[in-house]
Amino acid sequence: MINFKRKSYEFKKNGFTILNIFEEKKFIKLNNLIKKKIYSYSNIIKDIEKDEYPLKYYHDWFIKKKVNHDWLCSREQRYFYPNIEISNFFKKNTIINNFLKTLNVKNYTMWDDSFGFIGFRLIRPNYNDGYPLSCKSMGLAKKVISCWMPLIGFDKTESLLLVKGSNKKKYDSYIPKSSKFEKTDLRLSKKYKLKTISFDLKPGDVIFYGPDTLHSESNPLRKHTRISLEFRYNPK
Numbered sequence: 001m002i003n004f005k006r007k008s009y010e011f012k013k014n015g016f017t018i019l020n021i022f023e024e025k026k027f028i029k030l031n032n033l034i035k036k037k038i039y040s041y042s043n044i045i046k047d048i049e050k051d052e053y054p055l056k057y058y059h060d061w062f063i064k065k066k067v068n069h070d071w072l073c074s075r076e077q078r079y080f081y082p083n084i085e086i087s088n089f090f091k092k093n094t095i096i097n098n099f100l101k102t103l104n105v106k107n108y109t110m111w112d113d114s115f116g117f118i119g120f121r122l123i124r125p126n127y128n129d130g131y132p133l134s135c136k137s138m139g140l141a142k143k144v145i146s147c148w149m150p151l152i153g154f155d156k157t158e159s160l161l162l163v164k165g166s167n168k169k170k171y172d173s174y175i176p177k178s179s180k181f182e183k184t185d186l187r188l189s190k191k192y193k194l195k196t197i198s199f200d201l202k203p204g205d206v207i208f209y210g211p212d213t214l215h216s217e218s219n220p221l222r223k224h225t226r227i228s229l230e231f232r233y234n235p236k
Helices: 004-014 024-041 047-052 055-061 084-091 094-102
Strands: 016-020 108-110 118-123 145-152 205-209 226-235
Touching (some): 004 016, 004 094, 016 094, 024 055, 024 118, 024 145
Antiparallel strands (some): 108 226, 145 205, 145 226
């Protein structure tokens, strides 16, 4: 049984906590949904091809298959509106709603980037794909509670990096002159040398983190392509 008070305490103290949200059948549905979407974007339809080109090694074959990676990973392609069954995994999830209530979030909307309220991230090793250290309050999503769930890549060499307790501190930031990421989002000042933490996770585990929690997709220990699912709750 989940101790929601303890999880709420961890979240408020550290800026994040981990909850196992999706039982096996739901996790498999979500995993298959995202894999099917990425394979479709890569023009790989047949199962025999999927066996030949596993997504874990996407970084090794995407050029050979002439995949338009920038297009595939654009917000327009990554985010989408799922069907009602999948939507209810997020909107009518008892564990999520009970946890949010312990944070005094009784009403919320799903954060929507205009293209959908759930999305995937595909991070290749050695391609500078992952966001550098930043927090959501540096961008447009200033109050959201963010959720990050791995689909491919579960150990601490591949999972999200977090700065413990960063939600309780203030940091200098700047707007980069050029960036491959969101152009209007602030970036953490380069003067900081901060210790990050990552976790070994299992299928269905979700990292919840607050708007002021510093985090990064750019795990330097990563050796394979990592795919994750992300969604956010915007308190009313």
